[in-house]
Amino acid sequence: MRVLIAGASGVIGRQLTPMLQEEGHDVVGLARAAFPSSARVVQADALDLDAVVRVVSETRPDVIVNMLTAIPGQLDPKRFAEQLELTNRLRIQGTSNLITAAAEVGVRQFLSQGLAFAYDPGGEGPASEDAPLFAGARRVPTFLARWAIGPWGVAFMTALRGAANDRARRILGWQPAFASWRTGFTAELRSTAR
Template identity: 40%
Template sequence: MRVFVAGATGAIGRQLLPLLSSTGHETIGLAGSYGAAVEVELLGGEVAMADALDAGALSLAVKDSAPDAVVHLLTAIPGKISPRRMSRDVAWTNRLRTEGTRNLLYAAELAGAKHIITEGFAGIYEPNKWIPATEVAPLWRNPPRQFAPMFAALRSLEERTRQADGLVLRVGELYGPGTIYSARGSFVCEVRAGKMPIIGTGDGIFSFTHVHDAATAIVAALNSDARGVLNIVDDEPAPVREWLPILAELLGAPPPKQMPVALAKLVGGGPGMALMNHRRGADNTLARRTLDWAPKYSSWRQGFAAELPHAAHP
């Protein structure tokens, strides 16, 4: 199968291209710059040059690639995000999830691609700390103001994917190479410096996904007829109060301090408090059954330990 990957040089894309090649697929990676083109070639893919926000150029690039499948992993998330300025920090990613998705799926239709797979986010569900969300659970209706544009962009991406009879893979909090949870990632650096507190009771539930597990899920999806939405997360959703101290201990960092909600609102604003106390975990049962897929790291515990054995002394 010829697979066109938009976002080929991102954290998931760097895992996906070699995996596709090793499983017999021909890969084409979208590149918007010379540096990205070189990286695509090093990852074993053919290069398609275009800007995802240039509809004409993108349509030509996809058509010339003659793909059987199109995978949308386009993001432009900075290495460090401020919850207080979330709407600013993810503004470019929001455009890629709205304009970029429209352009890419239109190009895929013109090129006759049969498989459409897009990257969603499993942290989009209406808060409920007791029950991990299945794919039919309601989405967060009134997220913090700074999150609202991101959630609107994700909803737009999912709606366009459904209209194209494609599959949305809602990945969890990504960790591994190229993420904020890598040995030199911004979140790990904050934890190592003792600057990442537990806000309030730390009840927010995180579902994690290793970037390689996200890539294997994409390969499994290409070999299936799955459509709609699937949660691609590990087996152990966990509250911040549980996983953050374990991460700190692994890093040889000071135990996270406790920060009252009122103080957190003054320091980091409401968005940070919402993440730490209201986020909902996700359930991967349907993805396991539908794709015959399982994460290599069934828990963030094993994944963090594997990724960060020397993180205390980078």
């Protein structure tokens, strides 16, 4: 099966590529710039709809895996909003472009990464979908940490909560089929190949 990984040069994309290849899949990576990879890499800007449609049309994937990000290697917690601006655009417009291209070409499956670090760190256990989002300033144990990395940075480094899927389970009657993303990707790609 041919799998197009959008964001193949990222941290997860670089791990996912060889794993899928070991399973026998033909992996094509989509990235803004060339990078060393065991897969064929196609360069395109995910924010350019025409370029994304062209890549998807040319590569004809069975599955698109969306791992689009542009997170800098060195994050400055005091500048998160600025440093994550491109990632936010990729997650909104880039994802929309991938979905549009997938629909136009008739891609059978679309998988997209999700994040859950935006929940307020207060409380216990995983955060449900109803939990409040992290709103910014919090008391931290040391003034120096707050000064150095800001309150959001302190919470990000020390108090992030996991996210529960209770609402999806309750409303949709959904149960996760896989214990991890690794087993889920492998099983889903195998089932699509049949």
